[in-house]
Amino acid sequence: MADTDTKERILDAAERLFAAHGFAGTSLRAVTREAGVNLAAVHYHFGTKEDLLRAVLGRIVIPINRERLAMLEQVEAEAGSDPPSLEAILEAFIAPDLRLIRDLGERGVIITRFLGRSYTEPAEMVQALSREHYEELGQRFMEAIARALPEVPRTELYWRFKLVVGVLTYILADTDPTGAYGEDLSDVDGTLRRLVAFLAAGLRAPMPEAQRRDQPEEGASS
Amino acid sequence: MADTDTKERILDAAERLFAAHGFAGTSLRAVTREAGVNLAAVHYHFGTKEDLLRAVLGRIVIPINRERLAMLEQVEAEAGSDPPSLEAILEAFIAPDLRLIRDLGERGVIITRFLGRSYTEPAEMVQALSREHYEELGQRFMEAIARALPEVPRTELYWRFKLVVGVLTYILADTDPTGAYGEDLSDVDGTLRRLVAFLAAGLRAPMPEAQRRDQPEEGASS
């Protein structure tokens, strides 16, 4: 059995099972059973269970983020010396994930679910890994958005960008092949447009009135 | 040892550990160790590990949802025959969770984290339970929002409401006592206002242009 085959089979199986059951809920025996390989192969090829997860996450996230960054750079290049449009930036941020579904079919669904869940995955190391992959990129996108929305205070934008991440995370975690995405793959683009519309509006929202700390709690505010 | 004490201790410990490590990553021995009780007490008082989780989730969610519903009803009563404002509805939806942090301090943080994570928790039964608690209530809020936004198509609202849930889920899952929420509890109200502003704008966003399926992919759309 060729080594690239064994490793790939382990990675594929682990990807599926980690996405479905999380890190703690997935045993190495389940992985090796599904991959049809020997238990010790995991340790031979990857080391610890954590190392396996690192490998799974890395092979997913690195190409996606490369694509994400490339899209952003293209958007910026097309805008020239002007700031790029907010919608285009958001599209660059979101599209690579959603297009996984269209391009990879069922594996795309597995991956998006895995990505979406990794952010709130109970095992701390999963979260830490996930954030590590996104930190620099997030900063990059934050700055592009700040240029597109100079009138929104920076701290507010930082916070709102987290909400953008939250929405994307949630959508990814909730993908379901029997739902809208699975039925009609061209709907991915429609979904993208609607997502971008929602998020762009939220990012552009005027700041709410400053709170007044010395007043008792109020009911309705028009 | 009085039975209400033992049960409470188990529930408290389980709440903390499930929130931190998830269902699969938390063993009953860890729970009983932390609670300072005997292993058999779990089965005696609660039955299976799943039943314990049910009990933990139920004692958290039921009062919060009661409060959520009460706030919505108050908002509707104040609006009379008019539709209530979107902002007020969103506030009724979100405030009970956020106020946990202010009102319960560290336990509030634990609970919000638990709630936020339960939606994407890898163990399927956690998710199923979580959704079960929110299904009817979600429907109730959806209808209130639809009355506040009659110009947005119903199917689009349904979908956008899921994004609202996603944002809230993410914020809850990401609570960190060392962050903004923990430092200044009065900031919970500011957070609520900013959240509502973001989400209200997104919900009110005009529909994006319908997609054209027969056209090649476009770049920027102004």
Add this chain to the structure above:
DNA sequence: GTATGATTATATCAGTCGTTTGATTAAAGG
């Protein structure tokens, strides 16, 4: 005091877990 039910404590069961080990096999290189 006794009787009864509730509760706790301990031991055990059967199984699972990640990791390691030494043996064996397969492939590559000289």
Add this chain to the structure above:
DNA sequence: CCTTTAATCAAACGACTGATATAATCATAC
């Protein structure tokens, strides 16, 4: 061909898991 390296295999280790059984203790009522 032999030697070396890479890869695979099966067994074992020590630890842990949820659940159960049983006996002891506690609490309450009569």
